[in-house]
Amino acid sequence: MISFIWAEDENGVIGSSGKLPWHLPEDMKYFRQTTMGHAIVSGSRTFRSYNRALPGRENIVLSSKDDFPDGVVVIHSVKELCQLVKQHPDKNYFVTGGANLFSQLRNQVDRLYRTKIHHTFKGDTVMPTIDYRKFSKIQSIIGVVDQKNKYPHTFEVYQKTV
Numbered sequence: 001m002i003s004f005i006w007a008e009d010e011n012g013v014i015g016s017s018g019k020l021p022w023h024l025p026e027d028m029k030y031f032r033q034t035t036m037g038h039a040i041v042s043g044s045r046t047f048r049s050y051n052r053a054l055p056g057r058e059n060i061v062l063s064s065k066d067d068f069p070d071g072v073v074v075i076h077s078v079k080e081l082c083q084l085v086k087q088h089p090d091k092n093y094f095v096t097g098g099a100n101l102f103s104q105l106r107n108q109v110d111r112l113y114r115t116k117i118h119h120t121f122k123g124d125t126v127m128p129t130i131d132y133r134k135f136s137k138i139q140s141i142i143g144v145v146d147q148k149n150k151y152p153h154t155f156e157v158y159q160k161t162v
């Protein structure tokens with residue numbers, strides 16, 4: 001199956017100049033825990049923002065190019081990705097973004113892991129529209145706000161229903 005995992009602000013902003021617009025270590029921890037041991041699928045811009053392959057996960061990158069570190073699986077089309085997902089029905093493929101990739105896969109996604117940050121930021125990349133009528137919220141956890149995590153945030157999970 002395909003899952004999306006991302007964080008967005010109140011206006012759906014997810015990125016700024018190739019990076020995240022915020023610093024929220026609790027969300028990074030949630031991302032790490034949720035994706036650990038699974039396959040992650042990233043657009044090449046998002047992959048480059050990690051600066052390396054993420055440990056403990058199968059790193060799959062979508063790109064028209066091939067210059068990625070050893071151990072990274074590079075695929076060149078959404079069709080190729082869908083074939084891979086079909087070949088492994090027991091695996092959860094976590095699409096980690098960015099907007100470009102989310103947009104192409106939003107009709108194929110089965111589950112959404114959305115961190116909603118209750119704040120607004122300046123940015124240049126916005127989450128594509130998702131038809132939430134096709135999903136039902138199965139989890140909602142209010143994140144802890146403290147010295148290091150200044151913005152109120154909620155970890156939500158949605159499951160496709162239709």
Ligand SMILES: NC(=O)c1ccc[n+]([C@@H]2O[C@H](COP(=O)([O-])OP(=O)(O)OC[C@H]3O[C@@H](n4cnc5c(N)ncnc54)[C@H](OP(=O)(O)O)[C@@H]3O)[C@@H](O)[C@H]2O)c1
Pocket residue numbers: 005006007008013014015016017018019020042043044045046047049062063064065075076077078096097098099100101102104125
């Ligand atoms: N807030 C969050 O949770 C979150 C999550 C992820 C990303 N982001 C942010 O979002 C921004 C990046 O998003 P983005 O939309 O600009 O870029 P992106 O989706 O990460 O990457 C786009 C690139 O992926 C490759 N690609 C995409 N679809 C492809 C296809 N069908 N076949 C072959 N290659 C394909 C192309 O790269 P080539 O040029 O290599 O062919 C394309 O230019 C950054 O600011 C990042 O920090 C935020």
